Amino acid sequence: MNQSEISNIRLHNQQIAATNLKTAKELAGWMGAMQAQDFNQAKWAIGVRLPHFTEAQIESAFNNGEIIRTHLMRPTWHFVSADDIYWMLELTAKQIKSTTKSRNRDLGLTEIVLGKSKEILAKILAGNQAMTKEEISTRLNESGISTEEQRLYHILMEAEIDSVICSGAVQGKKQTYALLEERVPVKRTLTKDEALALLAKKYFTSHGPATLPDFVWWSGLPVADARHALEMNKPTLISETIDSEIYWFAEPVSIPASLPNSVYLLPAFDEYLISYKNRSAAITIDHHKKAVSNNGIFRPVIVVNGQISGLWKRTIKKDTVWIEPDHFRPHNKTEESLILKAAESIGNFLGLKAKIK
Numbered sequence: 001m002n003q004s005e006i007s008n009i010r011l012h013n014q015q016i017a018a019t020n021l022k023t024a025k026e027l028a029g030w031m032g033a034m035q036a037q038d039f040n041q042a043k044w045a046i047g048v049r050l051p052h053f054t055e056a057q058i059e060s061a062f063n064n065g066e067i068i069r070t071h072l073m074r075p076t077w078h079f080v081s082a083d084d085i086y087w088m089l090e091l092t093a094k095q096i097k098s099t100t101k102s103r104n105r106d107l108g109l110t111e112i113v114l115g116k117s118k119e120i121l122a123k124i125l126a127g128n129q130a131m132t133k134e135e136i137s138t139r140l141n142e143s144g145i146s147t148e149e150q151r152l153y154h155i156l157m158e159a160e161i162d163s164v165i166c167s168g169a170v171q172g173k174k175q176t177y178a179l180l181e182e183r184v185p186v187k188r189t190l191t192k193d194e195a196l197a198l199l200a201k202k203y204f205t206s207h208g209p210a211t212l213p214d215f216v217w218w219s220g221l222p223v224a225d226a227r228h229a230l231e232m233n234k235p236t237l238i239s240e241t242i243d244s245e246i247y248w249f250a251e252p253v254s255i256p257a258s259l260p261n262s263v264y265l266l267p268a269f270d271e272y273l274i275s276y277k278n279r280s281a282a283i284t285i286d287h288h289k290k291a292v293s294n295n296g297i298f299r300p301v302i303v304v305n306g307q308i309s310g311l312w313k314r315t316i317k318k319d320t321v322w323i324e325p326d327h328f329r330p331h332n333k334t335e336e337s338l339i340l341k342a343a344e345s346i347g348n349f350l351g352l353k354a355k356i357k
Contacts, residue, residue, distance in 0.1 A: 006281040007306030015049040024061040029081035032202035037077040041267035047349045065183040069167035073220040091195040130168030130176035200229035208249030217277035263338035269298045283308040324357040
């Protein structure tokens with residue numbers, strides 16, 4: 001297995017090249033979690049993997065609580081299946097709290113303040129009441145909890161990590177928060193070993209071939225826990241060593257042939273790029289600097305034959321979405337035609353015409 005084969009297998013395992021999955025919830029469950037701090041880009045991350053879905057259908061699944069957007073793992077916002085939300089929060093909360101403790105202290109967010117904040121959130125959101133962060137900020141300040149500086153962000157994140165709140169239905173174009181126990185009333189819990197084993201199984205099945213350092217990066221778990229999770233899955237995984245790195249993936253696996261006619265326009269922060277510590281199978285070092293900013297912003301990318309060959313951005317004007325490519329290299333006529341076809345897929349997803357600038 002070489003680097004090109006790794007990228008092609010990942011396209012299949014991540015459901016980009018082909019999928020048999022039928023719903024957004026199934027996809028989120030298959031992937032384990034999908035980074036989602038940019039809500040609109042994250043919806044397209046689902047759409048590109050479910051090519052017959054529209055943005056409206058995905059937003060409906062979100063509004064119905066089939067998929068949840070909350071802080072998990074590294075931490076940042078992720079889409080996760082409602083079936084997995086509780087055990088994933090329980091597994092990753094301790095590690096997240098260790099990374100936020102110092103900043104909370106600097107902001108004066110003591111355990112007493114955070115505890116009172118969660119009590120207020122539980123009260124004002126009870127009865128399936130969804131609120132925007134601005135509305136929540138007002139209510140917290142009225143109750144004597146300052147939300148100045150970055151305090152609101154950290155108060156809300158701590159409440160998410162503690163399974164108090166999660167994403168609510170979209171109001172217009174605004175995100176809201178709701179009580180997790182009301183959005184997902186059925187609570188699935190696992191032992192720590194069960195959760196570790198399941199998380200690793202999801203990752204190496206959906207993201208493989210991948211290494212242990214890749215899994216550590218993606219999951220945010222301590223190395224010892226991540227290694228134990230992998231060990232529990234080794235009987236059902238196969239491995240190959242490439243350039244002294246051991247890559248793990250589920251079996252049986254059929255290595256796809258090269259994909260000469262494969263073009264995808266992937267969104268910002270897509271799992272195809274962000275979910276690996278070592279991204280060399282899909283992008284060169286020089287191009288990585290263009291696709292990922294110094295402060296960790298992952299830009300929307302053009303993927304040709306499994307390799308990232310450019311960036312793109314969209315602009316919506318009336319009934320048309322304009323796609324503006326920024327190529328790292330010249331593309332031949334076949335590739336240009338396929339880039340146009342990929343742009344049309346975005347148009348279909350949004351219910352708009354699509355044109356290339």
